[in-house]
Amino acid sequence: MYSSLAKYYDKLGFNEFAKAFLLKALPFFKKYMQNHRVPKPYLKIIDLACGTGELCRLLNKNGFKSCGLDISRDMLIIARQKNPKLKFYNKDLRTFSLKPKFHIATCSFDSLNHIMKGDELLATFKNVYRCLYKNGLFVFDMNTITGLRNWSIQFVNSRKDYLIIRNGGYDDGNHKAYMFIEAFVKSKGKCYNRLYDVFYQKGYPNSTVRRLLKKAGFLKITMSSFHQEKPVAQCGRIFVVAHK
Numbered sequence: 642m643y644s645s646l647a648k649y650y651d652k653l654g655f656n657e658f659a660k661a662f663l664l665k666a667l668p669f670f671k672k673y674m675q676n677h678r679v680p681k682p683y684l685k686i687i688d689l690a691c692g693t694g695e696l697c698r699l700l701n702k703n704g705f706k707s708c709g710l711d712i713s714r715d716m717l718i719i720a721r722q723k724n725p726k727l728k729f730y731n732k733d734l735r736t737f738s739l740k741p742k743f744h745i746a747t748c749s750f751d752s753l754n755h756i757m758k759g760d761e762l763l764a765t766f767k768n769v770y771r772c773l774y775k776n777g778l779f780v781f782d783m784n785t786i787t788g789l790r791n792w793s794i795q796f797v798n799s800r801k802d803y804l805i806i807r808n809g810g811y812d813d814g815n816h817k818a819y820m821f822i823e824a825f826v827k828s829k830g831k832c833y834n835r836l837y838d839v840f841y842q843k844g845y846p847n848s849t850v851r852r853l854l855k856k857a858g859f860l861k862i863t864m865s866s867f868h869q870e871k872p873v874a875q876c877g878r879i880f881v882v883a884h885k
């Protein structure tokens with residue numbers, strides 16, 4: 642996953658979600674800074690499954706102290722090119738542990754749905770809990786089972802500089818979804834680069850996400866609909882703030 646896509650991730654617009662995520666998360670960061678009297682430049686944020694480092698870049702631009710972590714070396718090559726002064730860790734969410742601690746951990750754009758088993762999601766939540774200071778926040782979004790059902794489609798998106806074909810499927814039996822991506826991205830002259838990639842995701846009931854966060858030690862958990870188009874029980878993407 643992501644090895645072919647990494648180089649073109651931003652060009653194909655996948656990085657745009659980071660901006661929407663930051664807009665959602667900023668009020669919670671501000672409240673945290675007020676409640677715990679941490680001035681902005683000292684607020685340490687780690688973006689987990691940071692991909693090409695777009696959220697790290699935006700956080701840094703907004704005056705926060707940010708760093709990133711991702712399992713994909715290819716995604717991190719781009720993240721480091723974009724953010725030469727920021728620290729990036731090449732680690733797996735399911736097994737990581739870090740010496741530094743953070744006030745806030747983020748995990749955006751359904752990255753947690755890449756964790757395909759409940760016990761691995763619990764291990765991830767425990768690792769996040771451990772990397773936070775006392776009172777720290779874990780802020781993330783996830784595709785819901787309802788959201789992943791919509792992956793059972795084929796669609797083509799044609800833009801000036803690229804054409805992207807998505808071919809997805811969803812298995813209601815085990816709540817697993819896949820998405821094949823084939824894209825043609827304009828390079829020099831009349832040439833296009835052709836790439837393939839495939840992603841797998843798992844949907845968890847909202848109650849399971851909540852239960853596993855509690856089991857990992859998180860105390861207060863707020864869950865809302867990311868796009869606020871529907872009540873949380875029926876939405877396609879949840880936005881979660883978990884307090885240590």
Ligand SMILES: C[S@@+](CC[C@H](N)C(=O)[O-])C[C@H]1O[C@@H](n2cnc3c(N)ncnc32)[C@H](O)[C@@H]1O
Nearest residue numbers: 690691692711712713716733734749750752755
């Ligand atoms: C959809 S991308 C999101 C990237 C970024 N958060 C964003 O908003 O653009 C999912 C990311 O999760 C990473 N990822 C998937 N499984 C992971 C794991 N077990 N540990 C760490 N990163 C993982 C992938 O390498 C990829 O960069």
